[in-house]
Amino acid sequence: MAEQSRPTIRDVAARAGVSYQTVSRVINGSDGVRPATRVRVEAAIDELGFRPNAIAQFMATGSTHTLTCLSPNLTDYTFACIIEGAEQEARQQGYFLFSASAPDEATFDLLLDQMVASRRTEGLLVINPYADRRFTLLPDTVPTVFVGARPREESVGSVALDDVGAGRLATRHLLDLGHRRIGLICGPDEEDCTQDRLSGYLDALAAAGVTGDPGLIMEGDWSATSGYQALARLLELDSPPTAIFAQNDRMAVGVLRAARDRGLRIPEDLAVIGVDDMPLASYFDPPLTTLRQDLYAIGRQAAQLVIQTVEHPESPRQHLLLPAELVVRQST
Amino acid sequence: MAEQSRPTIRDVAARAGVSYQTVSRVINGSDGVRPATRVRVEAAIDELGFRPNAIAQFMATGSTHTLTCLSPNLTDYTFACIIEGAEQEARQQGYFLFSASAPDEATFDLLLDQMVASRRTEGLLVINPYADRRFTLLPDTVPTVFVGARPREESVGSVALDDVGAGRLATRHLLDLGHRRIGLICGPDEEDCTQDRLSGYLDALAAAGVTGDPGLIMEGDWSATSGYQALARLLELDSPPTAIFAQNDRMAVGVLRAARDRGLRIPEDLAVIGVDDMPLASYFDPPLTTLRQDLYAIGRQAAQLVIQTVEHPESPRQHLLLPAELVVRQST
DNA sequence: TGCTATAATGTGACCGGTCACAATTGTGAC
DNA sequence: GTCACAATTGTGACCGGTCACATTATAGCA
Secondary structure, rough: OOOOOOOOHHHHHHOOOOOHHHHHHHHHHOOOOHHHHHHHHHHHHHHOOOOHHHHHHHHHOEEEEEEEEEEEOOOOHHHHHHHHHHHHHHOOOOEEEEEEEEOOHHHHHHHHHHHOOOOOOOEEEEEEEOOOHHHHOOOOOOOOEEEEOOOOOOOOOEEEEEEHHHHHHHHHHHHHHHOOOEEEEEEOOOOHHHHHHHHHHHHHHHHOOOOOOOOEEEEOOOOHHHHHHHHHHHHHOOOOOEEEEOHHHHHHHEEEEEEHHOOOOOOOOOOOEEEOOOOOOHHHHOOOOEOOOHHHHHHHHHHHHHHHHHHHOOOOOOOEEEEEOOOOOOOO | OOOOOOOHHHHHHHHHOOOHHHHHHHHOOOOOHHHHHHHHHHHHHHHHOOOOOOHHHHHHHHOOEEEEEEOOOOOOHHHHHHHHHHHHHHHHHOOOEEEEOOOOHHHHHHHHHHHHHHOOEEEEEEOOOOOHHHHOOOOOOEEEEEOOOOOOOOOOOEEOOOHHHHHHHHHHHHHHHOOEEEEEEEOOOOHHHHHOOOOOOOOHOOOOOOOEOHEEEEEEOOHHHHHHHHHHHHHHHHHHHHHHHHHHHHHHHHHHHHHOOOOOOOOOOEEEEEEEEOOHHHHHHOEEEEEHHHHHHHHHHHHHHHHHHHHHHOOOOOOOEOOOOOEOOOOO
C-alpha cells in the first residue's frame, strides 16, 4: 500500500548520487568502495527501505541458494526432526531449505520437475527414497543425498542411522536379559533400514550362538496397528517368543497394547524394545525401552553433505552412519 | 554433465524455426498459435529436453506463486498436519508452499526479511502467531493468514478450531457423565486457544448451573510433563477434581501417567479428556477420550484464504472456525 | 482479383540485479 | 608539476523469460 513498487538499486543509486554498480557493490560487501561512498549509499538504502530482490539476484547469478528436501510426508515425527535439523544447518550456511511431501511417485515426479528441472533448487535431500520406485526418477543433474538409506548408485551421498548396529544392540540387550526366542517385527521389506536392522538382529543371535527361527520374523508397515497384528500372530505359535524387537516405536506400542489385551504382563511375560525414542515413549504403559537415534544430527549432516557437493561438485560422495543409543525403560 | 547449459526458449525457437515469442506462447498454452506450429515447437521442446526456467519467469512476471508458512517448529504433530494440508491445497492451486520453522523471534524476523522483503513469497501463513511477540514483526505488505489464532488487526485473515465450542463440548461431556468438580489444565496464558477453550469451559459450567472453582484451573505448557505436574498439584487440594479437561492430548497423557503413579483408576476415580486426537491417542492406557480437530482442513482452508487474498487483494478478510468432534474412548 | 478484418508471428524493451570491462579519479615518486 | 599506476566508479550487455506492440500471413467477402 505504502509504496506502489519497491525501490531498486537504480533508485538507491540516484538518491546517493552514484551508479547502480556501486550500490550493487555495497549490497554484496565487495571492497573497492570508498568508505565515504559506502556510508552515503547505506544511508540511501535505509531512507528508501531498499531490500535487494532475491529473485533478480538468482536470475543474474544463476544460483538460488536453495535446497529441497523431499519426504514421503511431513507428519511422521522422525521425518520432521530430520527436516528441522537440515533446515537449521542450511540456514546457518546461508541456504534455504524447501521441504515438500511427496506421498506418491506422481507427486514426487511433479516436485522434481518443478524444483529441479526449472532450476529453482541446487541440491536435493531425499528422505526414504525406497518408499516405492521413486528413486528411479531422480535426475543426475543435481547434487543429491539420501537420508535414512544407502544409495544404490555411487553419485549420491547418504546419511543414515547405523541400522545394523542398532539391530545388534537391541537384540543383544534382549539376549543379555536371558531371552532366547526373540520375535522381530520388521518394517516394509523393500526399505534399507528394515534389511539392515534385520541383519543386525541375525548377527547378534549368531554371535550368541542362538539359532534363529524364521517363524519369529514378521513384516509390518511401521504402524501401531501392524505391530498389534504381528504380535497376535506370534502368540499363536506353538512356542511363542518371550521378547519382541520391533523395528520402530509405533509398532512396539502396538505390541504393548496387544499384550495388554491378552493379559500378558510386561516385561515379565514379554519384553519389548523399539527404535526411535519417540516423544511420548516414556508415557506408555509400561514406559518403552528403545533405541534413540539423533534425528536432528542426521538432518544436519545430510544438509552439510549436499552443500558440500553443491559447492565442490568434485569432492567425493560421503556415506555416514550415526550410532543409536540404548534407552532402557520398563518394557524390558 | 550431459549438457553444459540447459536450452532456453531461444534455442527451442531456432530449432523449430520460429521466434522465441512463439515458444513462450506454446509454453503458456496461450491461443493464437497455429496447431501445426504448436506441434513443431513441442517437438523441439521434447528433443532438446527444454524446461522453462522458473526463476526467469518470476523475474519477468513479478509473481513467484510461492506462499510461506511460518511455524514455531515442524515436529509438533498438529503443526505438521496443518502444513501438509496447506501444502496440498497450495499445490492444487498451482502454488508452492515454503515452510520454515521459526523457534524464536530473531529467526522469525530473519525469515520474514528473506522471504517477504526480498520478494520471494506472495503470501504468508503464520501458525501460532502469539507464541511470543513475533506477531508485532509482521509486515502489512503481504497477504497474511493466522492459523490457530484470531488476528488482532483487521487486515489479516484467520482459520482456527472453534476453541470456545471445543471447550464447551469437552466440559459438557464431563458434566453429562455426572462430574461436578472438573479440573482444567490450560496451555500458556498468552495464546488465544487457551483463552477460548477456557471460556468454553466456563460457559458450559455456567449453563449447567455449576459454580466454577478457580482453584481447579492450572496453567501448563502443552507438554506431557506439565500435565503430570498439574495433576499432582490438583490432587493435593482438599476437594480434588473427579474429572480433568486437559487442553491438549499431550498434557492429558501426562495426567494419565500421574494418575496411574498414584494408583487412581481411570475413568472410575478420575475421568480425563484431551484435545487433538493425536495419532497414538487410542494406544495409551486407557485409550484417551478427546476432541478431534481436522487439522488438514484447517491447513487447506488457510491456504485457500491466502491465495484468495493474493489473487483478489480487495476481497474481504475471512475468519473461519472449524468444529471439533468428540471422540469417546475409555478415559471417560 | 482486390481489399479489409483477423489470425499468426516477430521485434524491441524490460524485470532488477550481476558481470566484464572502460573510464575516471586519486596517490606517490620523480 | 607530471607521470605511472592503483583505487574507485561508471557503462553496456546479459541472465531467460514476458509484455506491448509492429508486422506479416491467412481468410472472408464483395
